[in-house]
Every structure is written in structure tokens, then in C-alpha cells.
Amino acid sequence: MAAPDRYLNLARMFGEFRDNDEGGSEHQQFLDNIITQLMEEASANATGPPPASREFIRRLPVLKASDTNQSCTICNDEFAEDCELTRLPCKHYFHRECIKPWLELHNTCPMCRHELPSDDPSWLEKKREEDRKSASELKDMMMYG
Structure with a gap:
């Protein structure tokens, strides 16, 4: 297929x-x-999207659940008290064992699609090009108002 x-x-x-x-x-x-x-x-x-950076995945914070009224939107299970959670930069929480496989395939949050770092060469080149374009636009704004 x-x-x-x-x-x-x-x-x-x-x-x-x-x-x-x-x-x-x-x-x-x-x-x-x-x-x-x-x-x-x-x-x-x-x-x-490319996979998230391995270093980014490795460094994600591991937190203990305190609000057991929330649930992991990947598996839909409620967070058990003191279970290990991972928080993405966009402030969405997931069970670590649920989010890790996703991030190994995608560099986006499955909830809001917030883009996360990647080691993918084409993604890195795209980011460099975006940075160059932003710098050029900023320079033009400063020169020409």
C-alpha cells in the first residue's frame, strides 16, 4: 500500500x-x-513534518501529575496521581510513553501543532532560510521605515 x-x-x-x-x-x-x-x-x-530532535525529546521535562481531573489526549486515560507526565513548550501535557513515539515521527505537538526542534537537514535549512528572510525584512524596515 x-x-x-x-x-x-x-x-x-x-x-x-x-x-x-x-x-x-x-x-x-x-x-x-x-x-x-x-x-x-x-x-x-x-x-x-520531520521527527523531533532526539536531544529535544531526551531533555523534555518529566513532571508528576497533581491534577488527576485531566487526561492524556493521546490515550484518553486520566492522569493518575504522581504518574510521570511530559510537558511540551506549548504547555500541553501527555504521558511520557504516549508522546515519545509521536515525537519520534513528528516535530509538532499533536494538540496544537506547535513546531518543535528537529535534526532533519531539510527542516534545518528551511529554518535558516526563514531566519535570513526575517533578518532581511527587519533590515529593510529599519532602513526604509
Whole structure:
């Protein structure tokens, strides 16, 4: 099965899960984001986001759960008291064992798509180009108002 077909099948599966889910709005938003990302990756030759940097994953903070009324939007299990959580820079919390496999494939938060560091050479080049463009625009603004 070609990669785009796999993404479409996954999107359909998550869509069915979303339609039958009795979870809250945060879980619904998570599923909508996953479906959207899978559909985008399935479109013409899309490769999707690169994996997050291994060093970034390794350095993610590990925290103990204190609010057991919240749940991990990946597995939908409530956080047990004193279970280990990981917080992404965008302030979304996940079980470490849930978020790590995601980050090994994507450099984005599965909830809000906040972009995270990557070691991927093409991603690094894209970031350098964005930095050059921003510096050039800033220089133009300072020179020409």
C-alpha cells in the first residue's frame, strides 16, 4: 500500500473513532488535528513534518501529575496521581510513553501543532532560510521605515 493510501486509511479510522467518541472537546480537537495532519500528509507527495530532535525529546521535562481531573489526549486515560507526565513548550501535557513515539515521527505537538526542534537537514535549512528572510525584512524596515 502506498504511503498516501496508508495516511488516508488512518484518517478514516480516526474519523470513525472521532464520530463515536464520547470524550470531551479537548479529545475531539486532538482527533480533528490528527485527521487534518494525516490528510495533509496524504496529499500530493507530502512527507509531513520531520521527527523531533532526539536531544529535544531526551531533555523534555518529566513532571508528576497533581491534577488527576485531566487526561492524556493521546490515550484518553486520566492522569493518575504522581504518574510521570511530559510537558511540551506549548504547555500541553501527555504521558511520557504516549508522546515519545509521536515525537519520534513528528516535530509538532499533536494538540496544537506547535513546531518543535528537529535534526532533519531539510527542516534545518528551511529554518535558516526563514531566519535570513526575517533578518532581511527587519533590515529593510529599519532602513526604509
